[in-house]
Amino acid sequence: MTTDPSERTVLISGGASGLGEVTALWFLGLGYPVVVLDLDAEKCEAMTEHLGDRGAVVCGNVLDDADVQRAIDAARTFGELRWVIACAGGGEVGGRIVGKGGVPHDMGIFQRTLELNVTGSFNTLRLAAAAMSENDPDPDGERGAALLVTSGAGFEGQIGQIAYGSAKSALIGMTLIAARDLSSVGIRVNAIAPGVMNTSAWEQGPPELKAALESTVPFPKRLGEPEEFARLAEHLLANRYMNGHVARLDGALRFAPK
Numbered sequence: 049m050t051t052d053p054s055e056r057t058v059l060i061s062g063g064a065s066g067l068g069e070v071t072a073l074w075f076l077g078l079g080y081p082v083v084v085l086d087l088d089a090e091k092c093e094a095m096t097e098h099l100g101d102r103g104a105v106v107c108g109n110v111l112d113d114a115d116v117q118r119a120i121d122a123a124r125t126f127g128e129l130r131w132v133i134a135c136a137g138g139g140e141v142g143g144r145i146v147g148k149g150g151v152p153h154d155m156g157i158f159q160r161t162l163e164l165n166v167t168g169s170f171n172t173l174r175l176a177a178a179a180m181s182e183n184d185p186d187p188d189g190e191r192g193a194a195l196l197v198t199s200g201a202g203f204e205g206q207i208g209q210i211a212y213g214s215a216k217s218a219l220i221g222m223t224l225i226a227a228r229d230l231s232s233v234g235i236r237v238n239a240i241a242p243g244v245m246n247t248s249a250w251e252q253g254p255p256e257l258k259a260a261l262e263s264t265v266p267f268p269k270r271l272g273e274p275e276e277f278a279r280l281a282e283h284l285l286a287n288r289y290m291n292g293h294v295a296r297l298d299g300a301l302r303f304a305p306k
């Protein structure tokens with residue numbers, strides 16, 4: 049058993065962009081090898097340069113078992129796969145369940161959103177957990193820890209977010225079940241539910257929308273910084289008594305119905 053960070057790898061799905069990217073660089077800065085699994089080839093290329101020889105990027109899909117396994121195998125070339133963050137996720141604009149002119153919600157959008165967020169995160173979790181279950185246990189029996197990424201929309205999803213909100217609610221529900229289930233192999237499972245975060249995606253968005261959102265956050269009156277997400281991820285993965293917990297990271301923001 050090793051406690052040397054340089055021999056304990058962190059696997060991050062969706063780690064080539066946004067919260068995952070900043071978190072990957074955060075853990076790299078702490079001395080952990082980092083393996084990123086991401087679908088976006090261009091972003092994967094940029095991330096490969098950032099990680100250098102202290103990590104690896106696997107360009108692939110969280111829904112593809114072989115891709116996830118390639119990422120796990122890559123992680124194990126640096127040492128034990130000890131921590132996994134299932135960050136790949138997101139949603140398409142779906143609209144109301146019954147839209148203008150009585151048109152029902154698009155079924156493809158609903159299914160794709162559940163597939164990416166729920167099935168994709170579960171696939172990452174189950175395959176990484178199987179690998180981590182082979183690790184030597186720490187003194188109190190821990191073999192690894194996992195982090196799911198849900199959203200404030202999983203607690204109070206807004207009108208128009210039925211697909212994304214339902215998917216993120218499922219991840220909130222999954223957290224405790226997974227923590228209980230994986231207790232038999234010494235793996236903890238927690239989740240982060242971000243509110244609205246100041247990722248680079250905002251560079252393209254209208255500044256008025258960002259300002260309007262900031263004004264709805266009770267305190268501090270701004271969006272969350274990706275580094276604040278990374279810091280919380282580190283804590284939930286490292287604190288050995290945190291288990292089955294969904295931590296909101298949102299400045300006390302609670303989304304209104306719309």
Ligand SMILES: NC(=O)c1ccc[n+]([C@@H]2O[C@H](COP(=O)([O-])OP(=O)(O)OC[C@H]3O[C@@H](n4cnc5c(N)ncnc54)[C@H](O)[C@@H]3O)[C@@H](O)[C@H]2O)c1
Nearest residue numbers: 062065066067086087088109110136137138199242244245
């Ligand atoms: N940014 C926010 O304000 C916010 C708020 C709440 C929750 N979240 C959640 O945090 C997570 C990260 O959000 P973000 O804003 O950083 O998103 P992002 O779009 O910047 O990054 C997501 C990454 O996931 C990758 N990805 C998408 N589908 C994939 C797949 N099938 N297989 C592998 N990789 C895939 C994308 O290529 C991308 O690099 C998501 O789960 C999102 O729902 C974000």
